[in-house]
Amino acid sequence: MIDEIQKMEDNKTPKGRIDLIGCGRLGLRVGINLMQVHRGGPKVIGAFDGQKIDGGDVIFTMLGxxxxxNKTDFVKKLCTHDEKFREIKSFPEYISEDNLDLIEGDVVVIMVAGGNTIETASNIIKHAHKRGAKTIGTAGIFGFGDENIEVKDISEFDNTNPAVEELRAQGITKDHLIVTTNKFIRDNEPITPYTLDEIAKVLTLNALKQLRDKND
Incomplete structure (x- = not known):
């Protein structure tokens, strides 16, 4: 019995890698969630973002x-684990066609924001799928915090979500998980910390499930 328990304990150690593409207000939340996972989760978290922290990044400054x-360096600093247990790899640069090879995660979580990011997101997804990695991303996360959050494969959406339609136009038609409130900048609603907390929760738990399925 003791040997069986030890075997189960050994199987619950961190394994694999999750890459976070975008470490802004949402990516930071997901990163912190993943750092806190016990009895499993990723061995390595890759943090990608070219932005530096400024006065508008309140959640960052609240944390010191x-x-x-660099946002990714700060994410790395927050992780107090011994690197033998869990390691944060900081990549303080934007992802483009020139550096896609830096993305090595078993699971890739795409949280890029600002302007039209569809082409960048589609390139990341195609690169990840070519490597056999699983992907998850957002497609509209505006809202006050009490919205219904949809989570399903891109193939399961109808044609009413413009971000989904733009990804499909770039050739992303299946095997990409989408998390969305179906609210956009056009809807005259903010993005509150409550919405980000809920989206981060959903992204985290689904990324962990994808990591488990990838490593089973």
Whole structure:
């Protein structure tokens, strides 16, 4: 019995890698969630973002960040685990066609924001799928915090979500998990910390499930 328990304990150690593409207000939340996972979760978390922290990044400064600090370096600093248990790899740069090879995760969580990011997201998804990795991303996350959050494969959506339709136009038609409130900048609603908390929760638990399925 003791040997069986030890075997189960050994199987619950961190395994694999989850890459976070975008470490802004949402990516930071997901990163912190993943750091706190016990009895499993990723061995390595890859953090990708070219932005530096400024005065508008309130959640960062609340946690002790300084203006001008790389967001990914701050995510790494927050992780107090021994690197033998869990390691954060910081990549303080934007992802483009020129550096896609830096993405090595078993699961890739895409949280890029600002402007039209569809082409970048589609390139990341195609690269990840070519490597055999699983992907998850967002497609509209505006809202006050009490919205219904949809989670399903891109193939399961109808044609009413414009972000989904743009990804499909780029050739992403299946095997990509979407998390969305189906609310967009056009809807005259903000993105509140409550919405980000809920979206981060859903992204985290589904990324962990994808990691488990990838490593089973």
């Amino acid at each position: 960040a300084e203006n001008g600090q």
